[in-house]
Amino acid sequence: MEEIVESRNENSGVQAGEFDIDTARLVLEEAARFGEQELAELNRVGDQQGCSLRGEVVVAPGFSEAYRLFVEAGWMGLPFPEAVGGQALPALIASSVNEIWHSANMAWALCPMLTQGAITAISHHGSEQLKQYWLPKLVSGEWSGTMNLTEPQAGSDLAAIKTRAERDGDHYRIKGQKIFITWGDHTMSSNIIHLVLARLSDAPPGVKGLSLFLVPKWLPNDNNEPAIANDLSCIAIEHKMGIHGSPTCTMNFGEQEGAVGYLIGEEHQGLACMFTMMNHARLEVATQGVAISERALQAAMSYAEERKQGSDQAGNSIAINQHADVQRMLLIMRSATSAMRALSLWVAALKDDLAESESEQPLLHKRLALLTPITKGWLTEMAQELTYLAVQVHGGMGFVEETGVAQYYRDARILTIYEGTTGIQAMDLIGRKVALEGGETALLLLTDIEQSAAALANNPALAAMGRALANATAVAREATEQIVAAQSDLHKLGAVATPYLMLMGYLIGGWLLCRSALKAQTMLDNSNDARADLKDRVQLAGFYCHHLLSRIHALAFSVSAGDDYFSSMENSGVQICK
Template identity: 55%
Template sequence: MSDYTHPYRDTTFVLKELVEFEALCASAHLDDVNDELVSAILAEAGRLGSGVLAPLNRIGDTQGSRLNEQGVQEAPGFADAYHQFQAGGWPSLTAAEAWGGQNLPNVIGTAVSEIWHSANMAFALCPMLTQGSIEAIAHHGSPALREAYLSKLVSGEWTGTMNLTEPDAGSDLAAIKSRAIPQGDHYLISGQKIFITWGDHQMTDNVVHLVLARLPDAPAGVKGISLFLVPKFLLDAQGEPGARNDARCISLEHKLGIHGSPTCVMSFGDNGGAIGYLVGEPHQGLACMFTMMNHARQSVGLQGLAISERAYQQARQYAKDRLQGTRKDGSRFSIIHFPDVRRMLLQMKSSIEAMRALALVAAAEVDRTAHAPDAETAKVHQGRVDLLTPIVKGWLTEMAQEVTSLGVQIHGGMGFIEETGAAQHYRDARILTIYEGTTGIQALDLVGRKTLLNQGELLTRLLDEIGETVAQLQGSATLVHQAKALDDALCAGRAALRVLLDNAQNDAHLAGSISVNFMMLFGYLSGGWLMARSALSAQALLDSGNGDPQFLGAKLITANFYAEQLLPRVHALLAAIGGGSKSIMALDDEQF
């Protein structure tokens, strides 16, 4: 099993060349934040990731967490690792200074989070959920709740969870049955939630649950859902954890992967009612929760990138070490010399580079929205965040299925043996297309709220920017071949948009029938666009004699491979989109 090393050079390349990080910081008036500081942060995070978190990855997989009389006991070594993580100030990286945060840009938090998830995805889920809790409370919590809880969550002294799903209410949140009964200055919460990531553990003094429930007078459907803060331990007069609240993990799910992350069945109110506090306005819980979910969706997309990187590093090392072929003189050589193995490795590498570029560019748009000089500029950048979020979540996690599968394939039979570790990455990746909204839900969001609702305005703006990159490629003597590949893919993107806009109103099933193919098409197209921009930057740096020629030369090769081998997939997806909904909806239920 290979060690994990942070892909420092590619991350810093994307931040500098595609994100234009220093210009972003200047526009946000973050004068003390620059490329040099980011390099130091990434280097330090890389040391913690490779030295502390990565060695626990297999321990978490094989030993996992367990439930006893004290609650959930995390996997061996995780508590010590968390204390190092917290002592290093990592939970506070992007939080506001008002709550003890370091106020660094969101895109830096994203780049650092890739390290945690590559090193140990099961561990990293805990701080990931806490970040979402911080966002929700900061935006929607009362002054009293913010004062009582935010500083402890930001410091990592406490962790947070998100409690949506119930046994009879998966993605259909309208079916939620959990109840909240007013009682003075608080509410009594009762009900059961399932699939609660890191719903309990012993690593911190408190766990802060954000729970969706219904008030007695709540209207039916999603309009009747409210959001409540329910701590594991109630706070005493000094604001410290005191009496145990009526909220407990009653069982742990037995899962295909991410065994080191306890996935809890949580029960609220078995002994009279769990004390909770309203977050936001009554019956506006879903809007409050979406603040948390949108953050989580980009984070889960990032997990797709991170687990792919870990699988690639292991496959690359195995391909270099595994002796398989024999020359005429009797000497043996490693499998990395076989063209098909090189094809698979290049497919992994180029996919990952496109995924990383898209994840960081999307994360930077969050910063540009927050620091926009005026409302109109903020609206433009928020539109790009809205558009890219379902693509980041959907496309990156679907790509992770293919990339981690290739990692197993490169190992051959040894990849099917658990001891090599390749299978763990494949198993861990499988949840990513499901939680925080399945691929189908992301795709419906893209075609519905993000495209049909604005008549394709957001996508058209993106397509026009891709067209500008095509023009730049056409002006480069060395990149003309990539210009044609991207231009052809751009035409496919425009055609797919026309199919949706021209036919959705007359075919009620069209949007749902083509949505996943539509999302995947724009995923490949967005990845191709950013790989083309990477190639332009790499070529310019080489021409000027700046940068590492070996790294930049490899970037040109991976961009070219992407244009040749992955970007053409948009044409098959366009053909499927053109098929519409007719055959999809043709069978009677009994014919399946």
């Protein structure tokens, strides 16, 4: 808990007295109880039994009851204003609570995650009439929400969307098909509110012609109660590698007269509205990366402590956590998960700063925009490695389903694809957030990291850590300047985008761990209490600098190489993709 408070107070500039640690502790303890007692036991049930389509989607046993308890406890409204029934708690707390849900049962937790994204989009862009009617029951959780972008012919290319919208009095008629719609149909909530991208007949071509519509499963009757079936249906659910408990639906809109929809924002401005929900979802998916890594880490630590294999020099049987290579894997998992969580919480604290600020704070907006693709991309890519390591620690038992870590490995695989693949995040980062603005925001962030490296160097116990951070930052600065110099070469930028994103992820994660280590070491230096948790922070940061921060140098080499080898192969008559 203290680490969360430090993330808020140190990284965001908020004074310690402004944060109610007792309230935060109570919320997280109760969230942990709910996650452990109500959600975790359903994780394997959802994986084994999944969902079925019988006219409507039937979810795994226990899921609906858990959702009912979730709604009764008021969890959905945690970060939203009191005016719409929320509790107005900081994003920092909401993000920490969401990590617990996703650790306990990621497939189930996707439902409230998407609902919170829909609430965010409607809150920012909906008319007062829309907000007054639809938000209160979304915030309470009585109704759930979805995001409808993808179509069979239009994956990440939203310009190719064909779903149509026609004006019909005070509403619109929607016709088209959407695929990969998470929790697109179910009976856990009494209504499902779909946010649908569609194109009016007089819309300009491309993404500039998209509009966003609120399309409910059930329309209000004369008594303003949702009782009239809208013209939409789930016609199929996907059979997936993981997250079996989460229905991924193919949705048909307007098989008859057209599904009734209500415009969100302005006509032809739907993409900007949808990206409010998209950016919320990207950061929440990043939180999923931390959550599934934490669950895998706990399983690996427990198994490595219990599993006996081999013996010490005296011939005594030992647990596998005494073997050096297993220790290496566990320490990678521990230090990386800590760095990932630090980044996730820092971004949440920045969101709180923006929400509380009385001014626009353009620099803070730019920093959050820069960090969003890094956070989403790096945390979800790291989840692949960490869940893999959990399987590896288990050895053969990791490959069978009984231990549960195979499920974490399978469930984690979607995270690098959700809300835009890693390549899409990387191109957003390198194109819009770095090259387009001449690297200004990225270079300012690197200056902050350099200042931390200097502070570390002034503490004898952390001097080596400071040198490692300074060297890594210098490499990142050079890579950033190379990208700025190549800003007009789209092919070269595309070739180096993902290595650059990963480089920045490793650097920022390491920086935040090193800042925590500096705080811990200062407390140790000024106290006679040699707290084990403080020593652990210092040691984890040191391990990270040697074993993970060092990866930056190889990634920087890839950035420097650019697309030269691609061009060389093509000029030699070699077909890269054959």
